[in-house]
Amino acid sequence: MITSYIKKHLVVLFIVTSTLVTSQTKFKRVLTSASDFNALKTTPNTNKYGNIDALKVVFDIEEKQLYFINSKTYKYHYRFCKGYLEIPQTLKEFNNSNYKAQHKDKRFLLGNINHYLANDTYNLELSPIDDMLIGDIKTFYDAIKEATYFENFNFFLNTSRLEKLRSVLGIPAISASDLYGDQTYQAVSAQKSYGCLKFVDVDSLKQNNITKHDIIVINQPILELPITAGVITTILQTPLSHISVLGKNRQIPIAAYTKAMQSDILKSFDNQYVSFEVTLDTFYIKPISKEQFERKTKKKKKETLFLETNISVKHLIDVDDLNQNSINTVGGKAANFGVLYDLAKKEQFKIPESAFAIPFHFYDTHIKASGADVLIKQMIYDFKINQDTKALTKQLKAIQKKIKKAPLSPDLIAKVEAKIKSLGDYTRMRFRSSTNAEDIVGFSGAGLYDSKTGIVGSEKKSIEKAIKKVWSSLWYERAFLERDYFNIDQNSIAMGILVHRSFPNEKANGVAITKNLYRKNYLGNVINVQLGEASVVQPEDGVTCDQVICYSGSSSKLYNDKRIVEIISHSNLNNGDLVMTEAELINLSEQLEKIKKHYYYNVYKSKQKYLAFGLDIEFKLDSDDRDLYIKQVRYFND
Template identity: 30%
Template sequence: MLLLFALPAEAREQRAWVKSIPDAAAWKIYSKSVSSDELGKFIIDLKTNDIYFIDVNTFNIHADFVLGVLLKKAWTAENVREYNKNYEREKPKFILGYITHHVKIDKWSFAFWEGDKIGPADIIRARKRLEDTFFRKALPFRPDSPMQLKVAVDVKKQGVPVITNDQIYKAADYQAFNKGRAVGKLRIVPVGTPYDALTFERHEIVLLQESYPDITPVAGILATTFSTPLSHVNLRANAWGIPNAGDKKAREKFGKLEGKIVYYEVTETKIVLREATPAEIKELEGKLLDRKTVRLPPAQIDNPKFAMLTRMRAKDAVIYGTKSANLGEIVTANLEGVNVPAGFGVPFFYYVQHMRANGLDKKVEALLADPKFKTDAAWRKSALETLREAIKAAPIDQASLDAIYKRVKLKLGGKGVFVRSSTNAEDLAGFNGAGLYDTVANVVGKKPIGEAMKVVWASVWNLRAVDAREAFG
């Protein structure tokens, strides 16, 4: 079910983050291409002034790294609420930023999520840290919202150069972020809807009138607020391959279609949004009945043996999960410049043992059998949170924990380990599962390892993980 990595400080930095980007080669490793841009992310700890350039190919959004690595907390509603306070004007712990190379015009910028209420002092502080740690100097600040545009006036007076989205993307009422077509039920999210209250169905086409830090899988997205290809929601849409566009007048143009089954198409120059024809509705019904499926490797749950990565091969995915098995193949390949920290796989046996011993398998069966699980998104969200808390609260088998910790001391020196997911529903062809499950970093000691294992086991039932698995059959 999960994998334990022994990661000394230098190895942890190389895999998950670095404290500086000294050259273009390092930028290539820790950034990724999105549309025509190259995107990197940084986090500044306000207490220590440490900066982390995170691997955006491993961590889809800042929250994945902050909660999983820096704070070592599970993805719960309460923890996400606390994390989101870092987007307020007065930030309790972190500055969360982006660096973008706008390849088409060969310009660079640093920026913040459009919903971030960051003030001048934190923008200037971020730029100073970037000057010390990033290979491109004199980065301009790129405001991403009307509020940030006002703040930009102040920081410009204090010597920080500013580049606007209009200069980069050109002013336009219409923006095509991800071209494509979909048929689904149009849902208009009212202004003022809090992020915590957002729950969506997979077949919905949603019209958003505000910026949100994340979204669960949907069939299509249309937004009325200005955005960029690099916003959180746009990155999700890009990963899901769904039509996604911005139109400042979308509410006025398409409001009458709310609640109806619609045809939605995004092209380079325009949106088509209209009532679906009977044939298109039939097409949607067919897709709901016959969704794209990803074949999962079968799971062997009767094998209690641990295995080092050096002993694992692809065939062992049925025992230890695809991530463990894939890493075993990488270790065996001994590729130049690819360093995989020592680690071992904990088989599915122990997850099943934990669930059965505490009656949690019956809770899962009842949950999945309830019709509301598929038809009521709000109920599903609440029920899954209750299940995760039950998994974490249940006592772990002491003999099993003793055996796992003995292996940590024997094979990994008893030092800090990463406790990571390795399921049979990730790292698959057509479904990589990136960012769905939780990781607990730098765990030391037997009891903390037991608690971390339960956090990772519980994350199998994260809302975003369940929705993503359901979307891919």
Template identity: 25%
Template sequence: MLTPIALVLLSQAGSWTWSPKIASKGEFDKLAGVTDVPYRMAHVRFMIDRRQGNRIYYIDSRNDRHHREFANHLYLSLESEQTFFANNTLKENRRFVLGWLAYQSPVKQWTYEFWDGDQITPDLLRLTHRIVKDTFFASVSFKPNSVRQEEVSNSLGIPRVLVREIMRSQKYQPLNLGFGIGRLRIVNKSEEVADAGPEDIVVLADTPAGAPPVAGLIFAQPTTPLSHLGLLARGWKIPSATIVGALDLFKHLEGKLVAYRTEPGEFHLHLAEPEQISVWEAAKAKQRRLSSPKLDISVTKLASLSQQTAADSVAYGAKSANLGEVMHAGLAGVTVPNGFTLPFSAYERFVHANHLDEKIREAMNDATENGTLRRARLKALRESFCAGSIPGDLAREILARAKSEFGDKGVFVRSSTNSEDLPNFSGAGLYSTVPNVKGPDALLAAVRTVWSSVWNDDAYLARERAGIDHRRVAMAVLIQEGVPSESSGVTITANPFDAGDEGAVYISAKRGLGIRVVDGKKVPEQIVFHVGSNAVLVLTRSDEDSLLAFDPKGGVMEVPTAPQRAVLSDSLVRRLATASLALQRIFGNKPQDIEWAVVGEKIFILQSRPYARS
């Protein structure tokens, strides 16, 4: 209930309600709007009018109208949206200070904050803190929404709550939005996840390297949307989220049939209702129609990336062909490492030359319901690939080409299939890459390893779930100059945490080689860059105490590093974002999932693929 003084002070301006003071939680709720991103959060906009003795207006925020509309309605300003916005967020001598108050439930603190691009000054921040503190019923802290705002507030002595502190304390983080029904299965040891199946909702105590397709994933420890399992969940189109404490929260439901839904600000997990079970049973019984990926085995040329464009994906795979497209675009400020690609026809020739056709058929016949038998059969098939002989003329051509292009430098031997980057199947993280390969024998062995990864267990099961005809799957092999990355990662030209955040670029980065960026074991540095405001927001700092670097003898080695220091500078973040948005324009202005590496000031693009939204 509102206090008597609040009833007097609460003012009406047409359809606008505002108050010069908020004296209780009830008064806050009277004015508060609610957002579901990144979690359910009540908030109230405020405006400080410096021309009227620093008068503060706590504004009715139960709609999506902006500060400017409020100022216009009260005839405090008649400026247009653009002029009002520029004058009161970008200038030091502004009339109005524009912000909002919110309760940050993960850290149980009230905060005030500004638009991430607001060029707030130390004096204006001190003023805001004093006025909000004097007119709000509870203790408040400043929440910086950009690196610049964090730096401005560093020495002011005002209480703060940083975004990364909130992220660390957040109990729920959706990784992929969706709905699923299955039996709740708690997996306490990573190796036990291999026994899970498509009818399980799996709760993971730890983050395993991979998993078979399931009906839903719940991580009991923080991970990221770009972890290997996060990417698999997106490809499987299943609900996936971090829910801290999930092991205890859902123990009473273990073994029971549950319905699980992930939404932007909250999740729902409960016993499945009879009508939901009926739909689930019907879906299980429905036969899946096979889809056949495009495949051209008439092309036999070992083509340089510079000789490929996106249209060549039917012969060289999407990864390789897209890199060729990027190379042709000649974007300023980025480099694609040189490389050449063995086409799909080389894979087919190897399979026939080593009589692997029959072994593939046998493995497919056995790789069905029995998980243990399936894994054993597929492992045996991969071993047969690795033990096979590459036809002599092809082997000689590969080695001569590699010697001519790379000399004694280490190379990355990378997968590029016709069963990834499809409209309804990303295939991300399913196939193998062999890093820093040195020497002729090691190079031919790496090619065989990449070919064999068509039959990785994760890849087989993901294709099975998507209804992709295994018999039409082929592997091209990209042999590419190795980049001794000082930092590396993935950029998404969208915000994976908030689909409505237009103009956002998300960056996940780690020191050293990028092999660990998607393993999900450690939290990377996560950054959101907003194009419109030019603001950099750090969500998390990397907590890794080691990095991967090239071993001079070949392969990689682990090197100690200092955790918590910044991986990327703000200027590098902006350059990566600019380059990523340029890549998006090359590929039809569709959001992209981009793999990159940095050496010194040089940015290398290692992959660009469509980003599959939830």
């Protein structure tokens, strides 16, 4: 049960009580009360949902014995079976024999009992690699049910394999969608900060004069996250939403708490200085004095990041001439697209056709011809001296207006249209922002700039309008302030454009992270996917997407052979079915792993552990053939 208390002015939301356990208590045969469970529980190894207590359980098939393991002493099933039951197996032998379906050489049924505090249910969960037969699942469930005090006890259908078995299991079962929807708490970005707590109406965010020292409490989806010291939102987030990505990039605490607006404890600290800390299972609010606040937030001098800009390339760049060294000429998005182009030739995915890039030179020429360059220099100087956000807003709008009003070079328009025609029959094109302050290590720039559609021969959606709108988005207030937050020199930025055909008939779209976000240094690609064009990163209120973990393509033969799709949540736009088929998800995971390996060893030559290294990859399934397209890759900054 979720509780809260105040002790010495410390407000704690979601307190999970624990009982000290002596090391002599290795297991229990029965659980007669919550105190028995609490004596053995720990946190789960995989943190897919918030506010969970976990306990490992083993059923010995030969001896017909049940062991509720002291999960503080034994982190893994194998350690208990090896250390206490003295099985003569290596870890590899243990996994191969006990996670298979057949009983030959199999001795144990292995599982976790998770207590979900949000709805006070107990659920039996198997490892995603476990191929346990239906009869064994029933035996396991019934044995646990008989030996425990659990009243609301379910079997968790955590994989696509198990979801297909729901109708024939014959035991109470619960799906990922049920658990996801019942959550009241998520740790979106586990950090700590200091600031002034404010309840904010998203519709009048501008009028609230939010500052970088405010910790805001909001109850609606937010398209642009202002520079703040922290966020408490009532809307559950995927790890790939813009709020999640920006929070992790900025290293500020963000928590999703569905009951925040009803919390009298939180309201009692409205407009007060507090410390705010987000952890996996709870968040903490503690009042502090103004003196403490000023001491904790004393400005530390940051080193200015100067970006390189090459404006010497005065021609459109073919996609096969783009590579990781092109960032200074055409920006991160287009440079990474060139890497994908080379990989797509030998792997099982496509990239958007009719692609080329417009380098920085043309942006630089246009802002000088329009007079926007003078306004930009003045604006940067004024803001550095005065930090006046109201004046900044006016100046940025004036810059955007200059860029969009000035006529584009007829020569550039002619070259772009000729290039499009030379590359095929596509006339509806996507013009995508590609800056040197985007898709780079330490700064993703996700959601800061705009992409626009331009159609050859169209007056309403002309090529000229698309190019100028993309260029002008470099000077959106959200983009300027985000760069300022990271101390990027604003005079050193430039906008290139990646051009390729658009996707008017996409069947699915999504974002994947090529690392396991729920278990540190572990196998798995986290994939978020949604039906059609519905946004994954900026979903409409109440809309959820498919969120799965796939292990195919990894270095583990055990995981590869199983072809696992572990489900965290379902899209509520697809009648409870996965948006992508198992085969499509497994193929995607295999391609993600190939892209990751190339970037790890050849592009970034990373010194991180391979399992800790991640890429943020956008993809689509296009047309009735459902062809897999990889459209963007960036370094995952967390």
